[in-house]
Amino acid sequence: MTQQIQIETMHPSIRMLSDEQLQALHSASLDILSRTGIVMKSEKGRQLLLEAGAWESEGRLKIPEHVVMAAIGSAPSRITMHNRLGRLTMPLEEGKVFFGPGSDCPFTLDLESGERRQSVLEDVRRMAHVCDGLESLDFIMSMATPFDVATMDHYLHSFIAMIRGSAKPNVYTAREREDMQDIYEIACAVAGSETALREKPFLMLYAESISPLLYNDESVDKLLFCAEKGIPVTYPPSPNTGGGGPITLAGALALGNAECLVGLVLTQLVRPGTPFLYGMNTAALDMKSAIVAYGAPEWPLGMAAWTELGRSYGLPVWGVAGATDSKVVDTQAGIEATVTIMTAFLCRSNLNHDVGYIEYGSTSSAEM
Amino acid sequence: MTQQIQIETMHPSIRMLSDEQLQALHSASLDILSRTGIVMKSEKGRQLLLEAGAWESEGRLKIPEHVVMAAIGSAPSRITMHNRLGRLTMPLEEGKVFFGPGSDCPFTLDLESGERRQSVLEDVRRMAHVCDGLESLDFIMSMATPFDVATMDHYLHSFIAMIRGSAKPNVYTAREREDMQDIYEIACAVAGSETALREKPFLMLYAESISPLLYNDESVDKLLFCAEKGIPVTYPPSPNTGGGGPITLAGALALGNAECLVGLVLTQLVRPGTPFLYGMNTAALDMKSAIVAYGAPEWPLGMAAWTELGRSYGLPVWGVAGATDSKVVDTQAGIEATVTIMTAFLCRSNLNHDVGYIEYGSTSSAEM
Numbered sequence: 001m002t003q004q005i006q007i008e009t010m011h012p013s014i015r016m017l018s019d020e021q022l023q024a025l026h027s028a029s030l031d032i033l034s035r036t037g038i039v040m041k042s043e044k045g046r047q048l049l050l051e052a053g054a055w056e057s058e059g060r061l062k063i064p065e066h067v068v069m070a071a072i073g074s075a076p077s078r079i080t081m082h083n084r085l086g087r088l089t090m091p092l093e094e095g096k097v098f099f100g101p102g103s104d105c106p107f108t109l110d111l112e113s114g115e116r117r118q119s120v121l122e123d124v125r126r127m128a129h130v131c132d133g134l135e136s137l138d139f140i141m142s143m144a145t146p147f148d149v150a151t152m153d154h155y156l157h158s159f160i161a162m163i164r165g166s167a168k169p170n171v172y173t174a175r176e177r178e179d180m181q182d183i184y185e186i187a188c189a190v191a192g193s194e195t196a197l198r199e200k201p202f203l204m205l206y207a208e209s210i211s212p213l214l215y216n217d218e219s220v221d222k223l224l225f226c227a228e229k230g231i232p233v234t235y236p237p238s239p240n241t242g243g244g245g246p247i248t249l250a251g252a253l254a255l256g257n258a259e260c261l262v263g264l265v266l267t268q269l270v271r272p273g274t275p276f277l278y279g280m281n282t283a284a285l286d287m288k289s290a291i292v293a294y295g296a297p298e299w300p301l302g303m304a305a306w307t308e309l310g311r312s313y314g315l316p317v318w319g320v321a322g323a324t325d326s327k328v329v330d331t332q333a334g335i336e337a338t339v340t341i342m343t344a345f346l347c348r349s350n351l352n353h354d355v356g357y358i359e360y361g362s363t364s365s366a367e368m
Numbered sequence: 369m370t371q372q373i374q375i376e377t378m379h380p381s382i383r384m385l386s387d388e389q390l391q392a393l394h395s396a397s398l399d400i401l402s403r404t405g406i407v408m409k410s411e412k413g414r415q416l417l418l419e420a421g422a423w424e425s426e427g428r429l430k431i432p433e434h435v436v437m438a439a440i441g442s443a444p445s446r447i448t449m450h451n452r453l454g455r456l457t458m459p460l461e462e463g464k465v466f467f468g469p470g471s472d473c474p475f476t477l478d479l480e481s482g483e484r485r486q487s488v489l490e491d492v493r494r495m496a497h498v499c500d501g502l503e504s505l506d507f508i509m510s511m512a513t514p515f516d517v518a519t520m521d522h523y524l525h526s527f528i529a530m531i532r533g534s535a536k537p538n539v540y541t542a543r544e545r546e547d548m549q550d551i552y553e554i555a556c557a558v559a560g561s562e563t564a565l566r567e568k569p570f571l572m573l574y575a576e577s578i579s580p581l582l583y584n585d586e587s588v589d590k591l592l593f594c595a596e597k598g599i600p601v602t603y604p605p606s607p608n609t610g611g612g613g614p615i616t617l618a619g620a621l622a623l624g625n626a627e628c629l630v631g632l633v634l635t636q637l638v639r640p641g642t643p644f645l646y647g648m649n650t651a652a653l654d655m656k657s658a659i660v661a662y663g664a665p666e667w668p669l670g671m672a673a674w675t676e677l678g679r680s681y682g683l684p685v686w687g688v689a690g691a692t693d694s695k696v697v698d699t700q701a702g703i704e705a706t707v708t709i710m711t712a713f714l715c716r717s718n719l720n721h722d723v724g725y726i727e728y729g730s731t732s733s734a735e736m
């Protein structure tokens with residue numbers, strides 16, 4: 001018998017937005033950038049945008065479509081995240097889904113005592129070590145704001161603790177250009193040289209602008225530093241519905257998209273081709289308690305939508321998964337983590353952070 | 369400004385099988401029915417199939433494609449499940465998703481003491497009453513095999529307890545034609561007449577054949593009773609992977625589809641248009657413990673696939689959701705219930721049972 005063509009297995013995926021919805025969000029974001037405009041506190045950022053074709057009016061910086069589209073055109077469609085040993089272990093590209101913890105929890109659920117206590121530096125190293133051993137976690141984040149080291153240096157200490165604890169790719173946070181520079185020098189030493197680090201990056205900066213539409217000096221400066229060096233950066237704003245963002249998810253998505261695109265524009269103006277991870281965080285602000293709800297449906301629904309926006313721009317996408325509002329690892333934690341993890345797989349968001357967050361992002365749990 | 373056309377909101381759905389896969393499963397099922405054949409223990413069932421065009425060879429009854437396709441053609445695309453008061457509350461039709469508990473747990477997690485104990489009749493009534501008050505549960509099942517009533521009559525007692533406890537539509541189980549007759553007479557009395565019950569059915573029989581391909585007398589007789597009376601029935605086989613079904617999910621789906629279609633054929637031969645809910649149960653048999661795993665991925669993956677098979681036949685579909693293998697309502701329970709509930713919503717299986725099952729279907733939990 002003639003050998004028959006094998007029938008391929010399908011892998012389910014969800015589509016959250018129609019083509020019309022995608023276009024409507026994109027148009028609304030362009031409107032926000034060119035008609036509402038942004039507040040840019042960084043002089044360097046301001047000059048870059050003005051030179052590219054933005055203008056100032058009513059005290060705000062307005063950015064036209066062509067500047068945005070040029071940046072979308074020059075940004076890479078994939079970010080080849082390597083591990084500390086130079087192996088390509090996390091290619092952030094269409095169809096690939098990766099998971100890892102989050103950054104900067106002030107508290108942790110102590111694994112031995114079960115008590116909730118302030119995070120210390122050793123937590124960062126231990127958590128990195130745990131993640132290093134877990135096959136289904138692909139990258140490292142600090143999971144702690146350690147209170148036992150000097151406040152001004154804690155990001156630097158955390159970075160060192162992370163690369164000591166694990167060889168996996170690393171998503172770090174920083175205070176400003178100064179500790180960025182220190183972290184960069186350590187990373188270059190680990191990689192062998194600046195060129196080696198650019199060729200096989202094992203670290204990615206996570207910084208944010210302030211919703212709505214505010215770009216402060218430190219945050220922009222960190223972003224520009226990455227662009228200058230040509231190393232990966234993600235710059236997801238957090239237009240939480242009813243908080244920094246409009247109360248509707250559609251509004252938050254239009255705003256978050258506009259805000260994220262400004263970050264993209266800045267990096268591409270400094271160095272076209274800077275690896276930029278697109279994304280945002282659209283959690284709901286709970287009006288009663290003023291907490292940002294990690295377990296509410298707004299976040300996964302928003303994620304499925306912004307992932308499609310990012311994909312429509314040909315960019316790899318930042319996501320969120322495996323976190324809970326619960327204070328312990330209970331049924332609620334299982335439900336909330338599962339909803340976001342399933343959504344991440346179904347919408348194919350590429351780099352999904354916050355696995356192991358409990359208590360709406362304020363506490364880390366190795367058990368979780 | 370001309371009033372613009374509003375952009376519709378999308379509701380995500382998943383596609384599990386490609387057109388080719390659907391066709392391949394359908395063809396494999398037709399192969400099973402016409403080449404492997406079934407073992408039919410009911411003489412009435414045997415005569416019906418022989419008269420319709422089936423034949424006997426090698427001690428088995430073989431059913432050709434045209435008999436199957438005629439049944440698919442005559443079965444209704446929707447089942448209008450009413451509540452006990454005659455209101456249409458659960459239209460089982462494409463796009464609609466409903467949830468409810470399961471049937472026949474020997475044990476329950478006592479709500480007051482927290483102890484696991486044998487189920488009693490009062491549990492059936494109380495559970496029905498709880499479900500009656502829960503907006504997100506749409507139908508009632510017994511959730512218990514009560515040990516405090518006569519064994520031969522426990523289905524009848526459970527049916528009475530269910531309609532006492534709740535006005536919602538009812539999915540019941542029965543022993544054989546005799547208690548079916550009693551249940552039917554009660555239902556007619558409640559509805560007002562036989563015609564009233566057929567017009568506004570508030571009950572659906574849940575019976576099963578035995579995988580692989582065995583149709584025993586009682587089960588077929590119950591099925592035929594429903595067809596004779598023109599009242600709704602579901603007849604999902606349970607070709608659990610590695611148990612009654614092949615070890616592969618594809619094989620279990622082909623077998624389950626074939627088995628379910630035999631039930632459909634029998635009902636349509638007795639009375640074309642008998643409301644028949646298509647479906648199966650493709651849980652994995654855990655080889656180590658010999659339990660049927662309610663929390664393993666085979667069941668939701670299978671459900672997404674068989675839902676598409678049922679939809680391709682234009683039939684409403686039976687599903688499963690909200691159950692767990694865990695012995696308590698813990699993180700595992702949250703994870704497993706969430707996976708199936710999300711899958712049910714995403715694949716649009718119409719009637720989803722087993723909400724509140726813990727301990728792989730052996731124990732009910734009102735808390736769950």
